[in-house]
Amino acid sequence: MRIAVDAMGGDIGPSVVVPGAVAGARSAGVGVTLVGRAAAVEAELAKVDRSGVDVRVVDAPDEIGMDEHPAQAIRRKPRSSIVLALRACKDGDAAGMVSAGNSGAVMAGALLVLGRIPGVDRPAIASYLPAKRGRTLVLDLGAVADPKPQNLVQFAIMGRVYAQRILGVANPTIGLLSNGEEPGKGNLFVQEVYPLLAATPGIDFRGNVEGRDVPMGTVDIVVTDGFTGNVALKTAEGTAAMMTDFIRAELTATLPRKLAAYLLRPAFRAVRARMDPGEIGGAPLLGVNGTAIIAHGRSDARAIENAVKVARQAAAEDLVGGIAAAVGGSG
Amino acid sequence: MRIAVDAMGGDIGPSVVVPGAVAGARSAGVGVTLVGRAAAVEAELAKVDRSGVDVRVVDAPDEIGMDEHPAQAIRRKPRSSIVLALRACKDGDAAGMVSAGNSGAVMAGALLVLGRIPGVDRPAIASYLPAKRGRTLVLDLGAVADPKPQNLVQFAIMGRVYAQRILGVANPTIGLLSNGEEPGKGNLFVQEVYPLLAATPGIDFRGNVEGRDVPMGTVDIVVTDGFTGNVALKTAEGTAAMMTDFIRAELTATLPRKLAAYLLRPAFRAVRARMDPGEIGGAPLLGVNGTAIIAHGRSDARAIENAVKVARQAAAEDLVGGIAAAVGGSG
Numbered sequence: 321m322r323i324a325v326d327a328m329g330g331d332i333g334p335s336v337v338v339p340g341a342v343a344g345a346r347s348a349g350v351g352v353t354l355v356g357r358a359a360a361v362e363a364e365l366a367k368v369d370r371s372g373v374d375v376r377v378v379d380a381p382d383e384i385g386m387d388e389h390p391a392q393a394i395r396r397k398p399r400s401s402i403v404l405a406l407r408a409c410k411d412g413d414a415a416g417m418v419s420a421g422n423s424g425a426v427m428a429g430a431l432l433v434l435g436r437i438p439g440v441d442r443p444a445i446a447s448y449l450p451a452k453r454g455r456t457l458v459l460d461l462g463a464v465a466d467p468k469p470q471n472l473v474q475f476a477i478m479g480r481v482y483a484q485r486i487l488g489v490a491n492p493t494i495g496l497l498s499n500g501e502e503p504g505k506g507n508l509f510v511q512e513v514y515p516l517l518a519a520t521p522g523i524d525f526r527g528n529v530e531g532r533d534v535p536m537g538t539v540d541i542v543v544t545d546g547f548t549g550n551v552a553l554k555t556a557e558g559t560a561a562m563m564t565d566f567i568r569a570e571l572t573a574t575l576p577r578k579l580a581a582y583l584l585r586p587a588f589r590a591v592r593a594r595m596d597p598g599e600i601g602g603a604p605l606l607g608v609n610g611t612a613i614i615a616h617g618r619s620d621a622r623a624i625e626n627a628v629k630v631a632r633q634a635a636a637e638d639l640v641g642g643i644a645a646a647v648g649g650s651g
Numbered sequence: 652m653r654i655a656v657d658a659m660g661g662d663i664g665p666s667v668v669v670p671g672a673v674a675g676a677r678s679a680g681v682g683v684t685l686v687g688r689a690a691a692v693e694a695e696l697a698k699v700d701r702s703g704v705d706v707r708v709v710d711a712p713d714e715i716g717m718d719e720h721p722a723q724a725i726r727r728k729p730r731s732s733i734v735l736a737l738r739a740c741k742d743g744d745a746a747g748m749v750s751a752g753n754s755g756a757v758m759a760g761a762l763l764v765l766g767r768i769p770g771v772d773r774p775a776i777a778s779y780l781p782a783k784r785g786r787t788l789v790l791d792l793g794a795v796a797d798p799k800p801q802n803l804v805q806f807a808i809m810g811r812v813y814a815q816r817i818l819g820v821a822n823p824t825i826g827l828l829s830n831g832e833e834p835g836k837g838n839l840f841v842q843e844v845y846p847l848l849a850a851t852p853g854i855d856f857r858g859n860v861e862g863r864d865v866p867m868g869t870v871d872i873v874v875t876d877g878f879t880g881n882v883a884l885k886t887a888e889g890t891a892a893m894m895t896d897f898i899r900a901e902l903t904a905t906l907p908r909k910l911a912a913y914l915l916r917p918a919f920r921a922v923r924a925r926m927d928p929g930e931i932g933g934a935p936l937l938g939v940n941g942t943a944i945i946a947h948g949r950s951d952a953r954a955i956e957n958a959v960k961v962a963r964q965a966a967a968e969d970l971v972g973g974i975a976a977a978v979g980g981s982g
Contacts (some may be wrong), residue, residue: 350705379930387833397898461832465838499881501792502718505798507878531882534790547838548882550830553863554796558863559890562783567898567926570918587908588902 323375323631324405324414326357327364328383329421330619337420340621344418344628345373347506351364352412352628355380380404390424394432402426404479406433409610416611417596417633418602420619426612427463427605434610439641439647443607444546445481445614449556450595451537457483457492458534458542461603464549469512472496472543473520477646478606479541483635486630492540495529497548503527509545517543528563531555560595597637601626604634606643611635653705654679654746654962655736656685657693659714660752661950668751669695669849671952673785675703675749675959683959684745685742686736717948721755725763731770737764740941743758747942749933749948757943758794758936765941768971770978774938776945777813780887781926782868788823788866789873792934793881800843801828803874804851808977809937810872811854816968817961819880823871826860828879834858839948840876848874862886891926932957935965937974942966 325341327334334356342365345352348374349473355363358379365375382397392579394403399541406429408414411556427443444460459475460467467475483492496513498506504513505528517525526539531552534542544552588616601623602613607613611634616626658665665687673696685692689710694705703818712718713728725734733752737760739745750757757773767774777790790806791798798806807825811971814823827844829837835843847857857870862883865873875883875920902912912919932954933944943967946958 367976388726450893452896465830499878499884507876510878531885531887532892534886535889535893545838547830547841550880551828551879552882552886554862554863555865555886556890558866561863562781562866563891563894563922563926566922567918570921571915573918577915577918579848580911582907584902584915587898587904590895590901591894595894602727648701 326419340624422629447603657750671955778934784868
């Protein structure tokens with residue numbers, strides 16, 4: 321198996337993506353196709369140990385910036401690293417692709433190049449968020465800001481397939497993100513979605529959940545519209561960053577505190593590992609007809625490595641086939 | 652000045668509310684009217700030092716549970732502690748009220764008993780959330796799940812008066828919570844609100860902000876619909892609780908870690924104080940024609956004490972008059 325990696329993606333670019341992709345190829349046991357400006361990619365490749373790893377380079381002269389308008393950029397830059405990595409999947413040269421680039425552009429490109437799985441109305445970005453009990457799969461995190469109520473039924477079905485195939489949860493529990501737990505709670509949209517989910521056969525719908533249930537891990541999967549999901553994700557990330565900052569400031573305020581904190585470094589490393597999105601690696605774009613993994617813009621090499629592993633697993637477990645069967649079965 | 656306190660409110664009830672209210676009356680320099688079941692209130696009063704504090708007790712035979720339907724409970728229980736505390740404000744016996752009870756019932760009761768400030772279409776629950784830089788005032792946190800776009804203009808105006816009068820920020824900056832910073836980002840609702848805020852004279856509107864900007868403190872005030880605000884608030888609270896849990900588990904995992912962590916207790920206390928909603932005390936219900944402060948259901952005595960201080964300040968600074976003038980001036 322071979323995974324295509326957008327070597328130009330992310331806030332830092334080839335200097336973290338190339339070593340991360342090579343490490344990912346080695347640990348996942350796959351070949352890797354690095355798509356990007358060939359000179360920049362080769363320069364970074366020269367710095368890493370690529371022994372025993374099947375590495376190919378595909379030159380992509382165009383680059384899509386993090387702030388470019390997604391759909392326009394995809395249309396105007398057919399030779400960008402994002403589009404060519406997606407083409408490698410479409411043409412069968414790769415089983416999946418990873419990009420830490422402009423996530424809107426990855427999504428627009430995936431819809432254009434890979435298309436949707438037959439029966440899927442709208443794709444969704446799904447990712448695990450850290451939780452007290454295990455992890456919580458949340459979708460959508462921003463693919464569709466204004467979905468229709470019935471789209472969330474498909475989000476639940478696609479999330480279920482992901483949790484089953486990738487995390488091995490036999491019968492994942494599903495909650496609907498709302499502003500209260502009682503069945504009547506929610507805005508008008510949630511009140512429309514609730515009965516649709518309750519009437520969907522074959523899913524373990526547990527009703528409304530609140531914002532705190534995401535970090536609590538009350539259910540395995542939380543479904544929401546892409547606007548609310550994006551706000552929740554970024555609020556969670558920002559709160560963790562703020563708290564880390566407060567702790568760092570206090571623990572370095574005096575010399576005795578610094579010494580005590582030094583002794584606790586392994587403990588803080590363990591906390592960071594449980595909180596770190598890089599440990600998860602990447603968020604699959606569920607519903608497109610291929611394996612596209614969106615890595616965080618701030619990904620380091622280890623996050624890219626983990627994203628390659630996610631891509632390999634999604635392809636190996638035939639996530640696309642699973643979703644096609646589940647959506648077809650429900651439609 | 653006198654503040655009425657719903658003595659039955661909160662998850663714990665009179666045993667924390669009564670000492671908190673008496674402490675708040677003492678530190679804020681106000682009298683306090685404790686509204687609740689007289690026997691229960693008197694029993695708790697007997698345990699606290701009330702010297703020098705003007706304490707009255709108003710018997711309220713009815714109690715509204717945390718899970719009761721707000722509007723129904725208010726109509727069916729006119730002699731509940733929430734309704735009678737609001738009546739004390741309406742009748743001029745108190746300058747403001749505090750309740751840690753069913754927040755939906757406080758809101759429904761405030762609308763019924765106090766009414767809205769002339770010119771205000773919908774009230775909003777506003778609270779400071781902890782932030783890296785200072786604090787961020789967020790509204791609405793759940794009063795209105797499906798506001799109209801123009802309601803958010805009033806939220807911005809009311810939030811501005813609150814930040815000016817209570818926090819002394821001369822010209823608070825205002826952001827609109829969205830799923831991206833660029834002006835075109837957002838769901839359809841946000842895209843309708845944006846130009847309305849941009850066209851509102853006399854406010855310092857800084858455009859869209861993301862979930863992470865709330866804990867970052869990028870702007871002084873974040874306006875949003877009550878559904879999204881509630882999800883963001885609870886996601887932030889839950890994330891902080893999860894992280895605290897992870898840290899506690901790691902720091903107590905071995906004896907050497909426990910010892911080092913013991914030395915750092917003042918540091919962790921300082922972090923907790925910066926994160927703790929109890930330090931802020933209560934969220935005012937902006938837009939109702941009186942001073943109603945909603946305290947967290949999990950309030951301890953110190954949180955109630957701080958909520959009494961918030962009520963005193965809101966009344967002393969004539970928040971209601973300020974909002975009436977600002978909304979009238981803009982309408």
